Amino acid sequence: MKNGMKVFVVALAMSSATAFAQTTPPAAAPAAPMALPPGVFAAERDLALATAGTYALDESHTAVIARVSHLGYSHSIFRFDRVKGSLTWDPAAIEKSKLEVSVETASITTNVKGFAEELVGDNFLKSKAFPQATFTSTAFKPVDKTRGKVEGQFTLMGKTKPVTFDVTLGGAGKGFGGKPRIGVTAVATINPQEYGLPPFFTDPIQIVIDTEFGKD
Numbered sequence: 374m375k376n377g378m379k380v381f382v383v384a385l386a387m388s389s390a391t392a393f394a395q396t397t398p399p400a401a402a403p404a405a406p407m408a409l410p411p412g413v414f415a416a417e418r419d420l421a422l423a424t425a426g427t428y429a430l431d432e433s434h435t436a437v438i439a440r441v442s443h444l445g446y447s448h449s450i451f452r453f454d455r456v457k458g459s460l461t462w463d464p465a466a467i468e469k470s471k472l473e474v475s476v477e478t479a480s481i482t483t484n485v486k487g488f489a490e491e492l493v494g495d496n497f498l499k500s501k502a503f504p505q506a507t508f509t510s511t512a513f514k515p516v517d518k519t520r521g522k523v524e525g526q527f528t529l530m531g532k533t534k535p536v537t538f539d540v541t542l543g544g545a546g547k548g549f550g551g552k553p554r555i556g557v558t559a560v561a562t563i564n565p566q567e568y569g570l571p572p573f574f575t576d577p578i579q580i581v582i583d584t585e586f587g588k589d
Contacts, residue, residue: 416544416556418519423464423545423555428586430458430474434556435584437476442576451492455480460586462555472510472523479504496571503530511535518542523559529568536561538582548587556585 409415416422437453458474479493479500493500510525519542527536538559548554559582565574 412551413549414547416546416548416554418542418544420464420518420542420545422547422553423462424553424588425463425465426461426553427589428460428462428555429589430456430460431554431585431587432456436582438581438583440579440581441574442578444573445576448579449483449485452482453477453480454482456584458584458586460555462586467513467515467521470510470513472508472513472525474508476506477504478506478529499530506530508536508538527561527563529563530570532568534563534567536563538580543583543585550587553588554585556583558583 432455435456437456439451439453440448441451443449453476455477456474458472461471463469477500478498481489481492481498483489483492492498495502506527506529508525508527510523512524513521514524515521521540523538523540525536525538526533538561540557540559543556543558545555546553561580562577563580565578566572
């Protein structure tokens with residue numbers, strides 16, 4: 374009797390597995406990667422693809438962020454939306470490359486209602502008197518194939534101090550529209566007291582820039 378019961382259980386299990394296999398559809402094949410439109414090329418993390426020449430900053434693909442300590446509790450995030458810049462790039466002699474960038478300080482935005490209008494006033498950025506913050510490079514110093522440092526002079530509210538950006542390559546390539554592109558992330562810190570910001574700005578302010586340059 375016990376042997377008969379075992380045979381019955383095994384047969385039932387086998388028939389159930391067979392039925393499951395017959396009713397379960399085969400796994401779908403992985404979707405093929407979406408093809409890019411003709412003349413559009415994705416970037417690669419290869420600096421050699423950034424050919425020599427003059428590049429213009431793409432304002433539509435640029436974010437300038439300031440991370441400011443909120444009394445030590447957290448960091449408030451401010452974004453500047455109007456940016457111009459040019460890059461003279463020489464991959465054969467990177468140290469000879471040059472960069473100039475300007476930011477309209479009145480383009481600052483924040484998720485605190487009404488605070489942006491206050492920030493551009495005379496208590497903070499004084500945007501009417503000093504409409505732009507600027508950075509002009511003085512040295513390009515490669516670290517490895519995808520990282521480097523760009524030293525330069527940063528001017529805010531009429532005061533100019535040396536600042537160094539740590540730069541990481543996002544990607545380079547043929548771009549689109551027949552214009553090669555370079556994408557980078559650059560990070561630096563400034564001392565707010567050196568530029569005349571109010572005394573309660575005591576912690577360093579971090580500036581983070583994500584941007585793309587298209588060849589002229």
